[in-house]
Amino acid sequence: MRVVAVVVAAALSLYLIYLLRQPIGWLVLAAFIALATAGPIRALERRLHRGLAVALVYLGVILAPFLILAILVPPIVEQGTRLANDAPRYAADARRFVSENETLRGLDQRYALGQRLQAEASRLTSRLGEAAGTLVNVGAGIVSSVFTVVTILILAIFMVTGAPRWRRSLGSYQPADREEALNRLFDRVGAAVGGYVRGALLQALIAGVLSWLVLLLLGVPYALPLALVIGLLDLVPLVGATLGAVLVAIVTLFVDFPTATIVWVVWSIVYQQVENAVIQPRIMSRAVSVDPFVVLVSVLFGSALFGVVGALLSIPAAATVQVAVREYLAYRELPRPVDASPDPEPGALSTEAPPTAGQPA
Incomplete structure (x- = not known):
């Protein structure tokens, strides 16, 4: 009966973990971020108050992605547009390479690969506008992702700020x-x-x-x-x-x-x-x-x-x-420390000889 109870309890526990897999994943990510930022916080804590150190580190964590995007997005957009504009030329080069290769030329004549590639490349620029329209639908997913990121960061901040108190509380119930x-x-x-x-x-x-x-x-x-x-x-x-x-x-x-x-x-x-x-x-x-x-x-x-x-x-x-x-x-x-003089058990007989007459007890 005990074995059945253990199996049922284990199955229910696994099922509960499966149901809670999303918040559990958030907690794992928050713990990872908290551990990763603990070092910089300790370094700043030598000169600043702990609360200010936590605020500065997590402000940097929040601003870093925006700074990277601000630096990289403009050239990426510019060069991505150039790539779309140059796609027909690349397709023409690929088609010319195919026409100069006998094996590939045979495949091109059978399946019209070059014409299809050229047509798709010509339509690439116009499809950028369609992709921009698709970004509107992606907006809802971005909002949801932002909510998730904010939640994880809040959990990480709570973990970092509460870690010293939790450690002291846990250690107070343990041997030295x-x-x-x-x-x-x-x-x-x-x-x-x-x-x-x-x-x-x-x-x-x-x-x-x-x-x-x-x-x-x-x-x-x-x-x-x-x-x-x-x-x-x-x-x-x-x-x-x-x-x-x-x-x-x-x-x-x-x-x-x-x-x-x-x-x-x-x-x-x-x-x-x-x-x-x-x-x-x-x-x-x-x-x-x-x-x-x-x-x-x-x-x-x-x-x-x-x-x-x-x-x-x-x-x-x-x-x-x-x-x-x-x-x-x-x-x-x-x-492990061993007590050198344990107390005698109740009722145990003493092994010491009784004092003789005239000998102090």
């Missing part, structure tokens, strides 16, 4: 050695998550800047937005850098094929090897040390449960679990 172990666990988890965020941003910055320089040397247009996309995709573990490289390779097909395409593909392969063997280990070894197999499994599980966000949070989550397990094992190995 366990309280010390809990404080050490919280500090190391925060350091691991904060280090991962800094390392991932630095790695993405290196990938974006180097890719931008290579694209400029190759004369590839729209180098800035393409480098930005590469940097953002580099934040996604395992597959992000490959996706960015493939995207840029497709663009180079219409710029200077085959020279630019071959150079870019070779560069991407070499850089990814250097990043995986040199850059990433050097950066991440100072922040987290997670086995590659654990990284792969955590990314697969995280992406399956929460999509791209899950893939982004999978490595810090794995690092958190690893730190928690290590701290627990270290705590278990600590020597």
Whole structure:
């Protein structure tokens, strides 16, 4: 009967977690943001009041995306418009390349690939207006996303401001050695998550800047937005850098094929090897040390449960679990204090000899 009750309770718990998966996901994201911002807050707290430090850090978190958009959106829009205007010329170049290749020419004659490509490219400019109309429908989704982001940030602020009080309250109910172990666990988890965020941003910055320089040397247009996309995709573990490289390779097909395409593909392969063997280990070894197999499994599980966000949070989550397990094992190995003179049990016989006559008791 007890086994049945345990199984039913576990099933109900899993079902409840499934029903609450959205707010649980918000709480996980808020905890991640709180841990990631704990380091900058502590640094500012040395010179400022904690409340002011929290306000400045989260003001920076809120303004950073708007600042990035203000810097990058104008050139992206301008170069995107140029791309739409130049699309017919790129299509004509592709059609000419097809006509000069005997195998591709046969496919073109059978399926009229060149004509279809030219027609679609000619209609691309007019479709920008249709896409602008579609943006109105996207507005509702943006409003919902803004509400979600604001909610997550508010939760993160509550977590950051309440963390010291929660730690003191939790530690007050624990023995001294366990309280010390809990404080050490919280500090190391925060350091691991904060280090991962800094390392991932630095790695993405290196990938974006180097890719931008290579694209400029190759004369590839729209180098800035393409480098930005590469940097953002580099934040996604395992597959992000490959996706960015493939995207840029497709663009180079219409710029200077085959020279630019071959150079870019070779560069991407070499850089990814250097990043995986040199850059990433050097950066991440100072922040987290997670086995590659654990990284792969955590990314697969995280992406399956929460999509791209899950893939982004999978490595810090794995690092958190690893730190928690290590701290627990270290705590278990600590020597426990032993009372050298325990009180005798009630009714126990004394082993001391009774005093003899004339001997003081």
